[in-house]
Structure formats: C-alpha cells, structure tokens
Amino acid sequence: MPFGEVVCGSPGSGKSTYCYGKHQLFTALNRPIAIVNLDPANENIPYPCAIDVASLIKLEDVMNEFGLGPNGGMLYCMEYLEANYDWLEDRLKELDKDDYVLFDLPGQVELSTNHPSVKNIIKKLTKSGFRLAAVHLCDAHYVTDASKYVSVLMLSLRAMLHLELPHVNVLSKIDLIHQYGDLDFNLDFYTEVQDLSYLENLLTQQSPRYAALNMAICSLVEDFGLVGFETLAVEDKQSMLHLTHVIDKATGCVFVPPDSVGQPPDTVDASDKPSTQRPNTYALMTSAAGRIRGPRSDARDVQERWIDAREEWDAWEKVQWRKEGVQVQEEAARQKSKIRERNPAAPPAEKTASTT
Ligand SMILES: Nc1nc2c(ncn2[C@@H]2O[C@H](COP(=O)(O)OP(=O)(O)OP(=O)(O)O)[C@@H](O)[C@H]2O)c(=O)[nH]1
Ligand SMILES: [Mg+2]
Numbered sequence: 001m002p003f004g005e006v007v008c009g010s011p012g013s014g015k016s017t018y019c020y021g022k023h024q025l026f027t028a029l030n031r032p033i034a035i036v037n038l039d040p041a042n043e044n045i046p047y048p049c050a051i052d053v054a055s056l057i058k059l060e061d062v063m064n065e066f067g068l069g070p071n072g073g074m075l076y077c078m079e080y081l082e083a084n085y086d087w088l089e090d091r092l093k094e095l096d097k098d099d100y101v102l103f104d105l106p107g108q109v110e111l112s113t114n115h116p117s118v119k120n121i122i123k124k125l126t127k128s129g130f131r132l133a134a135v136h137l138c139d140a141h142y143v144t145d146a147s148k149y150v151s152v153l154m155l156s157l158r159a160m161l162h163l164e165l166p167h168v169n170v171l172s173k174i175d176l177i178h179q180y181g182d183l184d185f186n187l188d189f190y191t192e193v194q195d196l197s198y199l200e201n202l203l204t205q206q207s208p209r210y211a212a213l214n215m216a217i218c219s220l221v222e223d224f225g226l227v228g229f230e231t232l233a234v235e236d237k238q239s240m241l242h243l244t245h246v247i248d249k250a251t252g253c254v255f256v257p258p259d260s261v262g263q264p265p266d267t268v269d270a271s272d273k274p275s276t277q278r279p280n281t282y283a284l285m286t287s288a289a290g291r292i293r294g295p296r297s298d299a300r301d302v303q304e305r306w307i308d309a310r311e312e313w314d315a316w317e318k319v320q321w322r323k324e325g326v327q328v329q330e331e332a333a334r335q336k337s338k339i340r341e342r343n344p345a346a347p348p349a350e351k352t353a354s355t356t
Helices: 015-028 059-066 070-083 085-093 109-113 116-127 140-144 146-163 174-180 187-192 196-206 208-224 237-251 281-286 299-308 310-342
Strands: 003-009 033-037 100-104 131-139 167-172
Touching: 003 015, 003 109, 003 116, 003 146, 003 237, 015 033, 015 100, 015 131, 015 237, 059 070, 070 085, 070 109, 070 116, 085 116, 109 116, 109 146, 116 131, 116 146, 131 140, 131 146, 131 237, 140 146, 140 167, 140 174, 146 167, 146 196, 146 208, 167 237, 174 299, 187 299, 196 208, 299 310
Parallel strands: 003 100, 003 131, 033 100, 131 167
Antiparallel strands: none
C-alpha cells in the first residue's frame, strides 16, 4: 500500500521546487522517496526523477504534430497518459515497495479543477492501492489582496471537490510575503479562513459593483468550512517537517524508521514486509495519533518568522548554520583521525574551521 502525494497548483506556485525539497528532506530522514514527473513541459527537472512522462509523450511533439498551442497540447498529453495508463502502472511497479511517491503535475489549473484526465488517473492509482493526498500549492502573495484571496479560496475548494482526495491547501513561498507590503489581517486570519465577513470593506473598496457577489462567494466558502491553509517556505526545514506531518496525518501514513535509528523495544515488527504494512506503535503514537505541534505549526509563529521578526530570525539562523557547519567539520575530522589511528598510512585530518 504505497503512500504519496499529488502535487498540484497554479503555474509557478512552486510544485517542482517542493518535490525537490521533499526529496532532500526524506533522503536526510532516511525515508525512501520517488518522484514521478507528470508534466510533459518540465524541461529542467530539478529533482532526481524516477519516472518521467516525457519518455511517453512530449508537449513539443504534440504541438508540432497537431498544430495545438501549449495549453491544448497539455490537455492532449494528459488524455494520452490516461489512455496509456498501463505505461505508468508498469513503471510504478518497478519502484521500491517502500517508496513514498510524489506526482508532480503540470500547472494548468483546469487539470485539477475540471478536466477529467488527472482525476481518472488518480482514481486508477487509488484503485491499485495508492493512498494519496492532494497537496494544492497557492502562491502566498495572493493573500495580500482581498479579491485575489477570494479567488484562491474558490480555486482551492474547486480542486478539493474535483480531485476527491484528502486535501491539503498550502500557501507557498511564505518567506517572500514581506515583499508585498503589510497584510490587512494577521496571517492566521487567512490560513484558518475564520470570519470572511471582515473582508467586506476591502472587497467593497476594490470592486464596489461586485461586492455583494464576492460576499456571497465568501459565505459559500465558509458554509463548506473545508478550506484552510498550511504555509510553506521550502528551504525552511521546520516548515517542511510540519507540512510532512500534516500530510502524513491526512493519508494515515505511519513511517517505520529503519532499525538502525533505534526504537523502544517491542514497538517495531521486525519482519521484512514493506514498512507500510508493519505496525509500529511508537511511530503511530508520535505521528498519526500525535498532536501536530512544532515551531512552524502555528500561523502566529510563521508570521513572526517571516513577517514580524524576519531579520532577527535570519540573523539567528545564520549563527546556527555556522555552528552546525563547525560541528560537521569537527565530526569529519574526528572520523578521519580515528581512521588514521587504525591505519597510520592514511592522509592527515584537515584542520577544522574552529581551529583555523
Ligand atoms: N523564495 C521561495 N521561492 C520559491 C519557493 N518555492 C518555489 N520557489 C521559486 O518559485 C519559482 C517557480 O517554482 P517551480 O517549482 O518551478 O514552480 P512550478 O509550480 O513547478 O511551476 P510550473 O511547473 O511551471 O507550473 C522558482 O523560481 C522557485 O525557485 C519557496 O518556498 N520560496
Ligand atoms: Mg513544475
């Protein structure tokens, strides 16, 4: 039963960068991961790609052959992939049974809101045993403008209703939000989608003609009560860890760490079944059943990190990184001198930063 994510969102919202960030995080955590690129226009793929749709069909070939533009061509590619689902299935079977699988989608919004191909592909994946969450990325700068925020709410709701998966909405690039001026409300107002009637004044000022329509949309979104947002700054480890925790909780994924990590006795089933089929009481209590908490789990902490006290935090992190760098160098030097003790013919250990 493989777990994974369908990473969707508007063009440039950060999907491929997020997939790469997650690959780096999981590799550091010793969690096996594989990324499937489903964007046939993705030419400079930043991450190690386990399966690439471009080896089935290329957007450029479709455009040349059928005289289609990039958007029509993209829809054709997705329909072609749906019709040739066996191709994808065969390659997925070749992945390691423990792999957590990310599907990097193209940015065309209609693919996750109304076009049926992606939805049908997801249905087939789910039927074959995949436990997936939709991770819907929206550029955080949209929250700096009330009417754009309403559009993002509708888009997120629409994607949620269309894809029919456990759904996690994410305000991406939150580290850049300070560049777009002051927020009208605190960040938690936007992430928790609290009381949208507060937007009335702003919406009336921005587009008086459509104020009533905008407010009707707001109350519709509120009635569903399903839209909320997590935040993401892809280079911030805490942010990535928090989001991983939220998504694991949405899919019910409990990661069983390798034995080398060391778990409390009798909590891990040591058989060689795939990790997703081995009960791990310890991990279950700490991840799926545990409370979500941590330095970036509250929107107020995120606001402090990226808006209110951004410069102080940047300076603090710089100091921490320097310390970490020194520790890594010292550890490497220690390992080298250990090797030298055992084998005096080995080259001498380099000086560490702290001693230079
Ligand atoms: N500062 C910052 N930049 C980011 C972050 N995530 C993505 N970016 C930048 O946003 C730009 C677009 O990112 P991509 O990952 O290509 O976006 P995408 O959604 O895959 O784009 P398409 O595939 O074209 O739809 C790149 O320049 C990234 O470096 C983030 O968390 N912080
Ligand atoms: Mg991309």
